[in-house]
Amino acid sequence: MAAARLRTETRFLREFAKSYFTETAFTPDAERDMRLAGVSLVGVHQALQSCVVVDSEKEDAEGARWTVEGKTVEDISLCLRLDVYCNHYRVTILNVWRLSERTDD
């Protein structure tokens, strides 16, 4: 798993996932990814609670696109791409990969 290069973001996301994830939003692409990878929303949520933010891009509009890596309780390593809107307390799951299966970039 990658080192925590973005400590503030990592801390924010972990705490957010542990304590105040009032709604879980995911795109149809994320839904397809989860089915393909055989990963459940439970696993994704667990990965977010222990995740490391490895990349962050500011969007042209509000919010930012983060790439994070985390593990499920079954030690399955996942890579997730998220849209994060801190001011709305909103995280949208865009894509999900098992870490060993990711092929792009």
Added chain:
Amino acid sequence: MTKCGNCGGGSIKKLLIPSYDADLLGAPFSVVLENSVWAEVCEKCESKVATIIPDLDDLVRSVAMCRAMMPRKLSGKEIKFLRTSVGCKAKEVAAKLDLAPEHLSRCENDVKPLGPLAERWFRLFIIVKATDRLRKKAIDFVAVKKHMSITTLVDMKIETTWDPNVSLVLRLVHRKTAPEPDLFDTETGEWEPEDQPKAA
């Protein structure tokens, strides 16, 4: 998110899904969420932008508690689902049940059945773990307690035979509760069975 990413221009509207099949939870039985899940849809191109499930963490724990209180014998997949839904590793649960981790693994893979006493302890473990988390989140879980009590569990006769054509379906609804005044000004809620858990 206010604009559609697919067509670039459409505004996003939220639609309440009357009945959502939550198969992505990974439960080996059917979980249907009634009037609780939202779809974000583009007003222009009408494509679905996102699905929104409220309070996923508590939903998963509520599903686990509901299944733990249903008398039908737990299958291996159900044992694994309940264990992971409360965030526990197999080693930890095996230790609590006085089982070897290998034995629990065999039970989870349906190679061996979990003994009746171990299963009862396992169900109790799941309920304690799940309610403990709900308490930590300061959620009023009166509604949950209404459906689940330790006495019910102790008196429960685990059903080892059932009609294979009758599958388990859990129907849950997310009821809004009052916002917490000293935290964020956002609505919270809790998951509870739409009705008594039943086979359908």
